[in-house]
Amino acid sequence: MSNPATGVSSKLLLSIGIGVGVTAVSGASYLYYKYWKENTIPEQWQRVGTLEMLEFFPIKSCAPLKFPEGTELECEVLGLRYEGCRDRALMLVDKDDVMITARGYPKMVLINSRLVTPTKLEINAPGMETLELDFKKLIEEAPGRDIHTAVFGAKLDAMLCGEKYEKWFSQFILGQESGLKLVYHPYQEPLKPIDKDLAKEPHIKKSDTGAFADATSYMMMNLSSVDDLNKRLPRPIKPIQFRGGFYLKMDKNEPYAEDSYDWVKVGTEAVFRKVAPCRRCILPNINPETGERDPENNPLKTLKTYRCFENNPSPVLGIHLGLRQGGKIKRGDVIYVGVQK
Ligand SMILES: *[C@@H]1O[C@H](CO)[C@@H](O)[C@H](O)[C@H]1NC(C)=O
Numbered sequence: 001m002s003n004p005a006t007g008v009s010s011k012l013l014l015s016i017g018i019g020v021g022v023t024a025v026s027g028a029s030y031l032y033y034k035y036w037k038e039n040t041i042p043e044q045w046q047r048v049g050t051l052e053m054l055e056f057f058p059i060k061s062c063a064p065l066k067f068p069e070g071t072e073l074e075c076e077v078l079g080l081r082y083e084g085c086r087d088r089a090l091m092l093v094d095k096d097d098v099m100i101t102a103r104g105y106p107k108m109v110l111i112n113s114r115l116v117t118p119t120k121l122e123i124n125a126p127g128m129e130t131l132e133l134d135f136k137k138l139i140e141e142a143p144g145r146d147i148h149t150a151v152f153g154a155k156l157d158a159m160l161c162g163e164k165y166e167k168w169f170s171q172f173i174l175g176q177e178s179g180l181k182l183v184y185h186p187y188q189e190p191l192k193p194i195d196k197d198l199a200k201e202p203h204i205k206k207s208d209t210g211a212f213a214d215a216t217s218y219m220m221m222n223l224s225s226v227d228d229l230n231k232r233l234p235r236p237i238k239p240i241q242f243r244g245g246f247y248l249k250m251d252k253n254e255p256y257a258e259d260s261y262d263w264v265k266v267g268t269e270a271v272f273r274k275v276a277p278c279r280r281c282i283l284p285n286i287n288p289e290t291g292e293r294d295p296e297n298n299p300l301k302t303l304k305t306y307r308c309f310e311n312n313p314s315p316v317l318g319i320h321l322g323l324r325q326g327g328k329i330k331r332g333d334v335i336y337v338g339v340q341k
Contacts (some may be wrong), residue, residue, distance in 0.1 A: 006154040038203065041271050041324060042338030051266055051333045052223055052249035056080040058121060059182075060091035061214045063112035063288065064240065072328045075270040078190055078233055079210045079217035080245055084119035084135045084253060087245065089185040091212040092169055097149045099212075100180065103283055105173050107291040112323040125172045138184060147183050150334050158183035158212075159313045178271070185211040198320075200305055203262070204275040204339070208322035218321040219278055220246040220264065231237060231301055232306075237299050242320050248335050263338030269327020279314035280307075 018083035036300055054073065055064040065085065067073075071185045092108070094099050102108040111125045116132075123131040134283035138161060140325030145160040185191075192209040198216070204210035221244040230236040239247055246266060264272045280303060285294040 002053065005318045015131075017023040017106040028198035038262070039273070042340060044339040045265055046339050047251065047338050048336055049248050049250040049335050051329065052108070053239065053330055054245065054329065054331045055243075055247075056082070056245055057088055057243065059123075060088045061100075061105075061108045061283075062229050063109055065330055066112065066114040070330060074090075074321055075218075075266075075326050075329055077207050077217070078185075078188070079213060083115055085115050085121060086172045086211060087217070088210060090133075090161075091183055091185075092173070092180050093147060093149050093183055095179055095182070097147050099149055099151055100173075101283070102286055102291075102301055103281065106286045106293055107173055107289050109286055110291045111169075111172065114296045117208070123168075123183035127281075128168065128172050129200070131165070131168045133161070135184075138162075139186060142184070147181065149183065151192055152195065152214060154195060154209070156185075158318050159225035160185045163253065177206075181287065185312055190217070198276055202275045203273050204320075205322055208275055208320075216275060216276075216320040216322065218246070218272060218323060219244040219318055220248060220272075220321055221318045222248045222250070224248075224250045230302065231319070232302050233298055234295075234296070235298070237284065238288060240288055241299070242280075242318055243283065244278075246321075248333075261337035263324075263341070264321060265336040265338070267333035269325065270323070270329050271325035271327075272321035273324050274319050275315040275322045276320040277309075278320055279312065280317055281295070281314065 058065050089111045107299050113121050113123045116122045119136040121133045143160050147160050148156045161182040170178050170180045190207050193195050208216045226239045262274050283301050307315035
């Protein structure tokens with residue numbers, strides 16, 4: 001029996017089919033093995049330094065939470081959590097429900113907060129009365145309206161916090177009674193779709209996106225890299241301007257092959273996969289003490305002179321991490337990188 005179109009016998013077609021199939025199976029199992037190896041938590045770790053600073057931001061673009069020295073934070077899929085308060089689970093949107101950040105409203109970095117009970121946040125800003133937000137009450141009393149919003153194009157629904165917050169934040173940021181709304185991420189799991197470009201990274205997972213974080217739930221800065229940057233700047237900047245969660249202080253300042261490790265462990269429990277480099281926007285140009293933009297467009301301008309790769313105009317500093325094993329961490333914990341066999 002011949003195939004009328006090609007004249008190739010079906011038997012031959014069948015054997016070609018089997019051959020392709022076998023190659024595909026062994027190819028697939030090799031790929032699977034490679035995937036498995038690359039995604040399995042290493043057994044050996046090498047100490048590289050300590051967690052010199054640990055920060056998290058209850059309200060996106062605002063100042064980090066103040067917490068007592070020695071406080072243990074929980075690393076969870078959504079990001080860092082301290083009692084009832086999560087990293088970037090609150091954010092501000094304008095009257096059209098569009099996210100606003102300190103890039104457009106630099107004064108936001110002056111809004112600070114601390115947790116006064118396991119669920120109650122106290123929010124302060126220069127010249128403003130203290131504002132209280134109880135996460136538990138919020139769920140019970142919030143107006144119950146869904147706000148359809150997005151974080152850099154990644155759409156998600158958020159919970160409206162209410163008029164009291166609208167007034168306070170509009171007053172401080174815009175100098176008027178309304179215009180801005182505070183919204184909350186009440187879910188226990190990440191719902192924000194992954195950024196288009198980040199989705200191309202081979203080791204990123206759908207669940208690495210955090211609550212209202214720009215890109216991923218965890219980011220680590222290397223303080224030696226910030227020191228190196230500061231040597232090139234006319235006015236030094238503070239590491240916090242990069243708004244990372246973890247700040248690594250290296251044991252020795254000897255060069256360590258930055259790209260040769262894929263895994264990071266903080267303390268004894270929490271394990272992270274390096275998922276992407278962190279590309280920088282203008283936010284680090286905002287001074288966290290004055291809420292003003294740098295007149296010379298630094299540090300971004302300087303970073304662009306030596307930290308741009310692969311024709312991408314955004315310079316790289318810091319790495320995005322995906323949580324692969326949860327756990328408690330605190331300032332001063334040892335940081336390890338995975339040793340691949
Ligand atoms: C930290 O930064 C320094 C200076 O850029 C670099 O030599 C070192 O390899 C970095 N360490 C890690 C673990 O990335």
